[in-house]
Amino acid sequence: MxxxxxxxxxxxxxxxxxxxxxxxxxxxxxxxxxxxxYFVYKYRRRRQNEETPDITHNTALEIIWTVIPxxxxxxxxxxxxxxxxxxxxxxxxxxxxxxxxxxxxxxxxYPNGMSFGQEMHVPAGRPVKLVMISQDVIHDFYLPDFRxxxxxxxxxxxxxxxxxxxxxxxxxxCAEYCGRDHSNMLAKVVVDTxxxxxxxxxxxxxxxxxxxxxxxGKLLYVNKGCNTCHSIDGTRIQGPSFxxxxxxxxxxxxxxxxxxxxxYIRESLLQPTARVRAGYEAIMPSFQGLLREREIQALAEYVxxxx
Amino acid sequence: xxxxxxxxxxxxxHEPEGNFLTENPGLKNWLxxxxxxxxxxxxxxxxxxxxxxxxxxxLVLRTELLTPKTTIVSAEVYNQLFTLHGVIxxxxxxxxxxxxxxxxxxxxxxxxxxxxxxxxxxxxxxxxYVFGALLAVGAIIGGGLDTGWTFYTPYSxxxxxxxxxxxxxxxxxxxxxxxxxxxxxxxxxxxxxxxLSWYNMPLFIWGMYATxxxxxxxxxxxxxxxxxxxMERLFQVGIFDASLGGDxxxxxxxxxxxxxxxxxxxxxxxxxxxxxxxxxxxxxxxFGYKAIAWSSVGIAVVSFFVWGHHMxxxxxxxxxxxxxxxLTFVVAIPSGVKVFNWLATMYRGSISLGAPxxxxxxxxxxxxxxxxxxxxxxxxxxxxxLHDTYFIxxxxxxxxMGGTLxxxxxxxxxxxxKMYGRMxxxxxxxxxxxxxxxGFNGTFIPQFLLGSRGMPRRYYNYLDQFQFLHVASTIGxxxxxxxxVIMAVTLIVPLFRKRYDAPNNPxxxxxxxxxxxxxxxxxxxxxxxxxxxxxxxFKAARRLEQMESHS
Numbered sequence: 001m002x003x004x005x006x007x008x009x010x011x012x013x014x015x016x017x018x019x020x021x022x023x024x025x026x027x028x029x030x031x032x033x034x035x036x037x038y039f040v041y042k043y044r045r046r047r048q049n050e051e052t053p054d055i056t057h058n059t060a061l062e063i064i065w066t067v068i069p070x071x072x073x074x075x076x077x078x079x080x081x082x083x084x085x086x087x088x089x090x091x092x093x094x095x096x097x098x099x100x101x102x103x104x105x106x107x108x109x110y111p112n113g114m115s116f117g118q119e120m121h122v123p124a125g126r127p128v129k130l131v132m133i134s135q136d137v138i139h140d141f142y143l144p145d146f147r148x149x150x151x152x153x154x155x156x157x158x159x160x161x162x163x164x165x166x167x168x169x170x171x172x173x174c175a176e177y178c179g180r181d182h183s184n185m186l187a188k189v190v191v192d193t194x195x196x197x198x199x200x201x202x203x204x205x206x207x208x209x210x211x212x213x214x215x216x217g218k219l220l221y222v223n224k225g226c227n228t229c230h231s232i233d234g235t236r237i238q239g240p241s242f243x244x245x246x247x248x249x250x251x252x253x254x255x256x257x258x259x260x261x262x263x264y265i266r267e268s269l270l271q272p273t274a275r276v277r278a279g280y281e282a283i284m285p286s287f288q289g290l291l292r293e294r295e296i297q298a299l300a301e302y303v304x305x306x307x
Numbered sequence: 308x309x310x311x312x313x314x315x316x317x318x319x320x321h322e323p324e325g326n327f328l329t330e331n332p333g334l335k336n337w338l339x340x341x342x343x344x345x346x347x348x349x350x351x352x353x354x355x356x357x358x359x360x361x362x363x364x365x366l367v368l369r370t371e372l373l374t375p376k377t378t379i380v381s382a383e384v385y386n387q388l389f390t391l392h393g394v395i396x397x398x399x400x401x402x403x404x405x406x407x408x409x410x411x412x413x414x415x416x417x418x419x420x421x422x423x424x425x426x427x428x429x430x431x432x433x434x435x436y437v438f439g440a441l442l443a444v445g446a447i448i449g450g451g452l453d454t455g456w457t458f459y460t461p462y463s464x465x466x467x468x469x470x471x472x473x474x475x476x477x478x479x480x481x482x483x484x485x486x487x488x489x490x491x492x493x494x495x496x497x498x499x500x501x502x503l504s505w506y507n508m509p510l511f512i513w514g515m516y517a518t519x520x521x522x523x524x525x526x527x528x529x530x531x532x533x534x535x536x537x538m539e540r541l542f543q544v545g546i547f548d549a550s551l552g553g554d555x556x557x558x559x560x561x562x563x564x565x566x567x568x569x570x571x572x573x574x575x576x577x578x579x580x581x582x583x584x585x586x587x588x589x590x591x592x593x594f595g596y597k598a599i600a601w602s603s604v605g606i607a608v609v610s611f612f613v614w615g616h617h618m619x620x621x622x623x624x625x626x627x628x629x630x631x632x633x634l635t636f637v638v639a640i641p642s643g644v645k646v647f648n649w650l651a652t653m654y655r656g657s658i659s660l661g662a663p664x665x666x667x668x669x670x671x672x673x674x675x676x677x678x679x680x681x682x683x684x685x686x687x688x689x690x691x692x693l694h695d696t697y698f699i700x701x702x703x704x705x706x707x708m709g710g711t712l713x714x715x716x717x718x719x720x721x722x723x724x725k726m727y728g729r730m731x732x733x734x735x736x737x738x739x740x741x742x743x744x745x746g747f748n749g750t751f752i753p754q755f756l757l758g759s760r761g762m763p764r765r766y767y768n769y770l771d772q773f774q775f776l777h778v779a780s781t782i783g784x785x786x787x788x789x790x791x792v793i794m795a796v797t798l799i800v801p802l803f804r805k806r807y808d809a810p811n812n813p814x815x816x817x818x819x820x821x822x823x824x825x826x827x828x829x830x831x832x833x834x835x836x837x838x839x840x841x842x843x844x845f846k847a848a849r850r851l852e853q854m855e856s857h858s
Contacts, residue, residue: 014691014692018759021686029676033675043658044657044658054592056596057594057596065647073682076686084625084688136461138459138555140695144692144761150620151621155554171761171770173763175695179453180386181382182765183763183765184768
């Protein structure tokens with residue numbers, strides 16, 4: 001057996017194939033070693049000019065030793081592929097967690113739209129589906145205890161799913177070389193009971209809720225990905241920078257000028273195309289239904305704090 | 308051993324007219340030589356220099372891994388060192404080592420030819436190799452790179468440093484490899500001695516032929532890929548970089564379309580050496596000549612259709628995964644068949660355990676592990692777990708070092724007397740082989756265990772639980788280093804001692820290169836030889852030799 005925790009039915013099935021190949025390998029390796037050892041001893045050269053028989057080939061024997069070992073190989077190919085397909089197709093009711101990989105950290109986003117650091121909490125006994133994308137180079141989500149792994153590529157979603165047996169902690173590695181701190185790009189999967197999981201999720205959400213508003217806003221600015229289009233240092237990315245905009249009067253391509261205040265920020269989040277800043281494209285997605293009231297306030301406070 | 312001493316002829320008998328080593332002395336005559344034997348030796352010493360550098364790097368890497376955190380170098384340096392180790396060992400050592408050294412030296416003589424078909428092209432190939440090697444090593448000075456030898460995009464297309472120079476180095480080295488391939492194909496087709504039909508050729512030639520075909524067909528792809536990577540870096544053309552609309556996984560397809568066949572560019576010549584050594588030292592014809600010959604060709608063909616097994620977790624389609632997995636098992640079969648053929652050759656033979664045979668046996672035992680562990684990786688579900696872990700690292704070292712390099716050492720000890728006309732001390736050669744064998748297993752068996760436990764490769768820091776196996780592996784690597792030093796000293800010392808002079812045919816082999824003096828005359832043969840017996844008909848070869856010595 002592989003001396004690694006088997007954390008799911010799938011891991012056990014992979015290990016069954018692993019053991020099948022191991023037995024096959026040991027058998028054939030024994031044939032080689034014993035063959036070599038026996039022949040070297042039995043047929044050692046005893047004197048010079050010792051005569052040897054002129055055996056050049058034996059077609060029947062050669063066909064046998066080509067065909068017979070091929071049969072277990074076919075078993076490996078089919079068994080391996082069938083099992084692999086199980087790991088590819090997630091059940092429709094799976095809990096979906098979004099994974100973003102970047103040099104050299106992970107971000108796990110839960111169905112409630114929130115993310116909390118380098119530990120992924122999942123409930124035991126419920127399929128979990130990971131939808132993964134990279135922000136920079138290729139990374140790889142590797143969960144050895146579950147025998148699953150998949151590259152995380154920029155500009156393309158890849159998926160994994162697993163179903164943990166029971167509560168426990170499992171190591172996550174980045175398995176595709178991604179630069180200096182590749183070997184520090186670690187994370188944990190913490191399997192809770194369904195109850196613990198729900199409690200943990202609520203507690204974490206609560207913590208986030210009880211944070212001072214500007215601090216929560218700063219967290220959301222990163223977690224919600226505002227930072228991909230809006231800088232806080234005045235540089236222009238896709239959208240206007242947040243630096244020092246509070247209280248200023250903005251020009252719009254489709255509306256009368258207006259002052260940046262709480263109402264403007266709220267509208268920009270929920271109906272971003274209502275007023276489009278002059279000189280920018282209307283590409284901002286709506287966050288309608290994705291932000292709580294307090295989170296909207298937090299973001300406004302955060303923008304206010306950026307002098 | 309005893310046999311060798313008894314057959315030893317006085318030096319004066321086979322050195323009156325001079326040989327390729329002593330005629331036309333002087334550095335200039337060596338540097339501008341078109342003699343395949345001299346080019347073979349220049350390749351040999353250059354490649355061995357690179358092997359030494361790559362080996363020292365490996366020992367530094369293993370030393371760093373003695374502790375889970377920093378031991379002797381920083382993370383940046385470690386990442387550059389494993390990249391350089393990989394590049395040097397694959398592109399500068401494993402690809403050319405057997406064809407360019409042993410192949411260059413013995414292939415024309417085995418065919419009964421004076422030289423390869425295009426001697427000047429042969430010299431050009433050597434200088435391209437030197438130029439490419441300088442570029443590759445210069446990339447480290449020109450900013451360094453830490454991409455790994457696989458240069459995966461978008462990492463390689465976005466970081467600064469020496470990637471561009473390294474890319475050009477790989478491009479130039481590709482041409483060196485292609486030219487050797489073209490040369491061998493033409494030589495084998497056109498310069499065979501009278502009587503040397505295709506099925507009368509030593510299996511070494513068949514192996515070289517299959518290798519040359521892959522070199523010519525696959526290497527241009529890596530050349531093109533390197534140019535595209537260079538264009539991506541210099542002009543942001545957007546082929547591989549997702550942020551420019553490219554596809555990073557496309558690079559992996561291109562890369563492995565060359566780099567899987569290149570595995571067979573490395574291993575087929577190794578198998579070719581083994582197919583010479585085992586029958587000679589078993590004093591019995593090779594078993595299943597045609598099966599071995601055609602399995603080389605079969606491997607060469609199928610090797611082009613398995614590249615996707617490096618990419619089971621890359622996001623390629625499941626359907627592609629199924630096809631590549633199936634084809635991977637298909638390519639495993641001819642390799643297995645060869646192992647059975649070599650075993651059957653030893654059956655009822657008369658086996659003497661000279662150093663070449665000891666290395667050939669090591670090859671069977673190590674390549675056996677390399678091949679069988681490949682089955683885990685061809686099986687998709689199991690590969691997903693083992694991919695990019697130390698299991699892979701151990702597997703390809705068993706195939707590349709346990710296979711190719713050990714077979715090269717077998718061939719080197721086999722043809723060394725022909726190359727320099729000197730025998731070596733059999734006892735020390737055996738001790739060197741033992742150290743190499745034990746050290747090699749000591750290094751890489753722990754890595755199989757690390758990998759199956761989930762230790763990813765290219766990790767500078769690792770979890771504490773892996774330390775014991777890492778320390779074991781490092782101790783093994785030191786033992787391996789000692790073995791290689793013993794081997795080098797054993798081979799080099801006799802070059803300075805005349806009493807080790809070698810006879811024409813120390814092993815009683817039957818192919819043409821053993822009919823000329825050791826070292827061979829500059830033009831190999833005084834008359835065009837006529838082949839009257841098979842390459843493994845040792846009885847006929849001995850009768851001929853006896854007739855000649857009586858006349």
